[in-house]
Amino acid sequence: MSVGKVVLAYSGGLDTSVMIKWIQEKYSAEVYTLTLDLGQRDDFREIEERARKIGSKEHFFVDAKSEFVERFIFPAIKANGFYEGKYPLSTALGRPLIAEKLVDVAHKVGADAVAHGSTGKGNDQVRFDITVRALDPELKVLAPVRDWGLSRDVELEYAKKWGLPISESRSKYSIDQNLWGRSVESGPLEDPFSEPEDDVYEWVTPPERAPDRPEYLTLTFKEGVPVALDGERRDPVSMIQALNAIAGRNGVGLVDHIEDRLVGIKSREVYEVPAALTVLEAHRDLEKMTLTVHELAVKAELEDVWSRLVYNGLWLEPLRRHIDAFIDSTQRVVSGDVRLKFYKGHLQVVGRRSPNSLYRLEMSTYARESKFNQQLAVGFIELWGMQTITANSVRSRASG
Ligand code: ARG
Numbered sequence: 001m002s003v004g005k006v007v008l009a010y011s012g013g014l015d016t017s018v019m020i021k022w023i024q025e026k027y028s029a030e031v032y033t034l035t036l037d038l039g040q041r042d043d044f045r046e047i048e049e050r051a052r053k054i055g056s057k058e059h060f061f062v063d064a065k066s067e068f069v070e071r072f073i074f075p076a077i078k079a080n081g082f083y084e085g086k087y088p089l090s091t092a093l094g095r096p097l098i099a100e101k102l103v104d105v106a107h108k109v110g111a112d113a114v115a116h117g118s119t120g121k122g123n124d125q126v127r128f129d130i131t132v133r134a135l136d137p138e139l140k141v142l143a144p145v146r147d148w149g150l151s152r153d154v155e156l157e158y159a160k161k162w163g164l165p166i167s168e169s170r171s172k173y174s175i176d177q178n179l180w181g182r183s184v185e186s187g188p189l190e191d192p193f194s195e196p197e198d199d200v201y202e203w204v205t206p207p208e209r210a211p212d213r214p215e216y217l218t219l220t221f222k223e224g225v226p227v228a229l230d231g232e233r234r235d236p237v238s239m240i241q242a243l244n245a246i247a248g249r250n251g252v253g254l255v256d257h258i259e260d261r262l263v264g265i266k267s268r269e270v271y272e273v274p275a276a277l278t279v280l281e282a283h284r285d286l287e288k289m290t291l292t293v294h295e296l297a298v299k300a301e302l303e304d305v306w307s308r309l310v311y312n313g314l315w316l317e318p319l320r321r322h323i324d325a326f327i328d329s330t331q332r333v334v335s336g337d338v339r340l341k342f343y344k345g346h347l348q349v350v351g352r353r354s355p356n357s358l359y360r361l362e363m364s365t366y367a368r369e370s371k372f373n374q375q376l377a378v379g380f381i382e383l384w385g386m387q388t389i390t391a392n393s394v395r396s397r398a399s400g
Contacts, residue, residue, distance in 0.1 A: 003140055005111035007032045009098050009128070010056070012047035015117040017166050018155045019144050020054040023115060026148075031115075034060040034105050038068050038094050039179030039241070053165050060105050065179060068097055069236040073180050076310070077283055078224040078327050078334075080303050083311040086257045087269065088276035090181025095124055096315035099131035106139055113140035120146035123262050124176075126313035134316040173200065179240045181273035192258060192268040203244060203272040207251030207345025214343040215250055216350075219243075219282045221338070224331030226279055240275045247274030251345035262312045278347060282338035285349045290333045290356045299330055 006023050010016045010033035020031050033056040035047050044061055051059045072093040075081075081089045102114040114132055118125035120143070129141050144150055159166045172187035184200050198206065220228035226239055234242065247253050253274025259267055287296065302323045309320045336354025340347060362371040 001027070001140065001142075003027050003029045003113040003142070005030045005032065005057075005106075005109060006113045006115050006142060007034055007060075007102050007106045007109065007111045008056075008115040009102055009117065010035050010047070010051050010059075011117065012042060012050055012167060013117070014152070014155055014159070014166050015145055015150070017050060017054055017164055018150065018158050019115060019117060020051065020056055021162050021164060022144055022148070022150075022158065023142065024055060026144075027142075029113070030057045032056060032058050032060065032105065032109050032111065034062070034102060036098055036101055037061070037063045037065055038097070038177075039065050039237070040177040050165055050167070058109070062101055064097055064101065065237045066235070068094065068179060069240060072097060073240065074225045074236070075324055075327075076180070077226070077279055078331050079306045079323070080280055080284055080287075081307045081310060082280070082303075083307050084257070084259060086255050087259060087271060087311075088181060088255075088273050088280060089307060089310055090178055090271065090273060090276060091176045091183045092123065092127065092311050093180055094176070094178040095127035095313075096131045099128050100135060102128075103132055103135045103139065106136070111139075113142055115142035115144065117145055118143055121261075121263060121265060123311065123313060126262055127315070130313045131316055179237065179244075180276050181271050184270045184272070185267065189268050189270055196256060196270050200270055201254070201272060203248045204253045204274055205249050205251050210249065210251035210344045212344070214341050215246065217246060217340045217342070219279070219338050219340060220336070221283065221286055222335045224283065224328075224334040226282075240279075243275035243278050245274075247278045247342060247347065248272070250342035250347075252342050252347045253277050254345070278340065281347055281349060282340060283334070285352055286336050286338050286354060287330075287334055289352050289359055290336065290354050291330060292358065295330055299327065302326060 006027070006029045008016060008019055008023065008031055010020070012035065020033065023029055023031050033051040035044060037044060048059045048061060076089055076093055083089055083092070106114050116125070116128045118128060125143055125146060132139055132141050173184045173189065174186040176183045182203055188194060189196060189200065218230050219226050220231070227233060229239065229242055253272050255271040255273060257269060259269045261267055291299070306320060306323045309315070309317050314320065333356035335356060336352060338349055339351035341350045
């Protein structure tokens with residue numbers, strides 16, 4: 001493959017640092033680097049410096065935090081986005097935005113290729129490749145770790161040979177972070193029976209060391225997304241950051257599960273997702289108060305489709321937009337307050353209220369003045385159970 005100019009998604013880690021030099025050498029190409037701030041708490045100045053030292057022709061930096069929240073996290077909240085009931089899709093939501101910005105920079109500098117550091121064994125390669133190609137089918141996509149089978153040892157040797165200034169902090173884990181969560185894989189976690197050691201966690205205080213008193217919080221939603229904390233309006237980014245801090249210090253936000261990757265592998269995944277678990281729990285609760293049983297049932301099915309599309313790299317699939325249109329239409333009434341209680345790793349919704357509530361005290365109350373006409377229940381049960389009662393009597397006669 002021949003390429004002239006390549007834009008590389010640069011995290012500052014070992015893989016992508018080696019790739020700057022590797023691509024220059026193997027393809028005799030010019031390498032531009034791009035780093036996005038998605039809330040991963042890195043030192044972006046240091047990253048930029050490293051990119052330049054290794055030989056980036058030009059480094060691009062984009063603070064994409066608020067775009068990430070508004071265009072990716074908010075739809076995920078409205079869709080109650082969870083993969084296999086456990087994973088709030090944090091990494092999966094970040095990838096299409098990175099891919100989109102890669103394409104933008106490629107157009108700006110007139111590049112004919114983009115590059116990313118994914119291996120050939122995960123979901124991220126699928127998300128990058130498909131999103132880039134959906135946006136610009138002319139662009140080539142290089143994935144040197146996959147395409148050249150680069151391993152950690154090979155990379156370290158290569159970095160030494162060229163005297164590359166790689167980052168000292170070499171973790172035994174493979175980590176991806178953004179505002180919506182921190183994904184941790186590999187190393188000691190590859191034994192699915194062994195409990196994650198304490199060095200896995202950075203965002204969440206282990207529940208046994210969390211405060212001995214509960215902490216309460218009221219989260220206000222407007223049309224399906226959180227807008228205020230304890231009555232105080234927050235901008236979307238600081239809202240998510242604050243929730244990560246509050247839930248995290250109370251030991252809330254840990255996920256440890258066996259996940260089915262699109263490429264067939266079952267893997268052990270550990271996540272720190274304090275804000276995500278909190279917002280999704282509260283959002284689901286408020287939906288139960290404001291949506292009808294029929295809306296909830298169909299929405300739940302579509303949520304599962306939505307989550308799979310996103311997990312499986314199809315952010316740009318038109319079906320995702322159609323589902324979003326349905327979901328947005330349901331969210332117009334999902335406004336109100338949810339009271340949450342955090343205590344030593346436990347999160348509980350302890351109250352909810354909404355101007356659009358479908359909860360009717362005069363119907364549900366056990367008190368005598370209830371408006372619910374119990375006599376109507378008799379006829380209702382008669383009709384509702386008709387076929388079941390008939391089938392049981394017909395069939396028991398037939399078999400008896
Ligand atoms: N299994 C998750 C996903 O596919 C997380 C991937 C994390 N990536 C990483 N480089 N550690 O979305």
